[in-house]
Amino acid sequence: MKITRVETHVCNARMRNWIFVKVITDQPGLWGWGEATLEWHTRSVVGAIEDVSQLIVGEDPRRIEHLWQMMNRQHFWHGNNVVRGTAISGIDIALWDILGKIHNVPSHELMGGKVRDFIRLYSHLGGGKMEDFYQTKPDDANRFAELALQSVAEGFSAFKSMAVPVTDTLEGLKPIHYAEACVAAMRDAVGVDVDIMVDCHARPSPRMGMQFAKALEPYGLYFFEEPCWPEHMTDIARIQESVTTPVATGERLTSIHAFRDLLSLRAASVLQPDIVHCGGLTAALKIRAMAEAYGVSIAPHNPQGPVSTAASLEFGFATPNYIICETVHNDVPWREEVVQEGFSINKSNRTVTPSAKPGLGIEINEAIIKKHPFEQELPQRVFYKDGAVGDW
Ligand SMILES: [Mg+2]
Numbered sequence: 333m334k335i336t337r338v339e340t341h342v343c344n345a346r347m348r349n350w351i352f353v354k355v356i357t358d359q360p361g362l363w364g365w366g367e368a369t370l371e372w373h374t375r376s377v378v379g380a381i382e383d384v385s386q387l388i389v390g391e392d393p394r395r396i397e398h399l400w401q402m403m404n405r406q407h408f409w410h411g412n413n414v415v416r417g418t419a420i421s422g423i424d425i426a427l428w429d430i431l432g433k434i435h436n437v438p439s440h441e442l443m444g445g446k447v448r449d450f451i452r453l454y455s456h457l458g459g460g461k462m463e464d465f466y467q468t469k470p471d472d473a474n475r476f477a478e479l480a481l482q483s484v485a486e487g488f489s490a491f492k493s494m495a496v497p498v499t500d501t502l503e504g505l506k507p508i509h510y511a512e513a514c515v516a517a518m519r520d521a522v523g524v525d526v527d528i529m530v531d532c533h534a535r536p537s538p539r540m541g542m543q544f545a546k547a548l549e550p551y552g553l554y555f556f557e558e559p560c561w562p563e564h565m566t567d568i569a570r571i572q573e574s575v576t577t578p579v580a581t582g583e584r585l586t587s588i589h590a591f592r593d594l595l596s597l598r599a600a601s602v603l604q605p606d607i608v609h610c611g612g613l614t615a616a617l618k619i620r621a622m623a624e625a626y627g628v629s630i631a632p633h634n635p636q637g638p639v640s641t642a643a644s645l646e647f648g649f650a651t652p653n654y655i656i657c658e659t660v661h662n663d664v665p666w667r668e669e670v671v672q673e674g675f676s677i678n679k680s681n682r683t684v685t686p687s688a689k690p691g692l693g694i695e696i697n698e699a700i701i702k703k704h705p706f707e708q709e710l711p712q713r714v715f716y717k718d719g720a721v722g723d724w
Pocket residue numbers: 531533557558583
């Protein structure tokens with residue numbers, strides 16, 4: 333059995349172009365789907381997939397670990413930058429889909445088998461509608477409460493918000509008070525039975541991140557995400573040491589070695605590998621084992637397209653330390669036309685039960701993809717009040 337071709341299918345979904353990867357074999361009708369979506373880098377990833385595929389065309393698709401080693405270590409440069417890491421991830425996910433189809437079992441059975449009956453989902457405020465999540469003003473605590481209630485009305489028992497405003501490297505009390513007011517309003521609205529998460533989007537400096545973490549500690553967040561840049565790993569560790577709130581991070585880490593460093597610093601209580609960037613399901617399995625040894629939970633980063641979601645869920649059904657899965661459902665109205673999913677969502681409590689279909693259990697509709705060709709992603713740029721550059 334041989335891989336004969338690797339194709340990319342780009343589908344514009346407003347904020348992102350979903351990059352679907354189709355790995356085709358010499359067996360009639362046998363192919364696998366992966367995803368390699370990387371906002372604002374679509375052309376580079378499509379090119380990187382073409383480059384990386386030179387290593388694996390002609391190889392046996394069943395030798396997933398061997399192919400992962402090839403893609404990571406050959407061509408001199410390792411797969412630890414985000415463009416190549418994303419390309420490798422897209423191909424790797426498709427290989428797990430193919431292997432499941434060959435053995436006629438869902439991919440989670442190949443990753444150790446089912447360890448749980450269902451997976452809890454969490455939403456972004458607004459359900460993935462970019463304006464609600466990213467552009468709700470931090471001085472509008474009432475709007476945060478309204479959107480929180482909307483998430484609960486949609487059945488979610490957990491949601492994530494961006495209640496921490498953009499701040500310069502150092503600012504006074506005002507942004508801290510804004511964040512506190514927003515989180516207090518959400519907690520008042522939903523009570524203690526619903527889990528609230530705050531994503532700092534790695535905007536704050538280490539000192540501002542520490543101040544936000546301390547101020548929000550009394551509100552019992554489920555987790556506090558990316559309190560500062562991933563390059564400041566020691567500072568993230570310092571923040572985690574200073575508060576009882578679990579710190580979550582890892583969506584921008586693109587090698588197993590970076591996760592090793594994060595864990596050895598005890599910098600996070602929740603790892604958020606993005607299966608579309610970290611090196612695919614093969615890397616995610618290595619990361620889960622390291623996290624288990626440290627007693628750390630896993631909640632994958634998953635704001636992209638439907639293949640990423642299917643892969644994140646298949647991984648979750650076989651991963652003991654997996655706690656919850658990020659999802660978006662309101663990004664584009666035609667999301668459900670692109671994919672037929674094998675798993676089922678209970679919309680009354682937003683839990684997912686596993687798929688019995690082989691591989692990732694999905695069918696991708698290529699005709700719908702063609703209706704939404706590549707478009708340049710909308711820019712999301714941040715400047716501080718004085719015009720200096722900030723982080724989005
Ligand atoms: Mg995040």
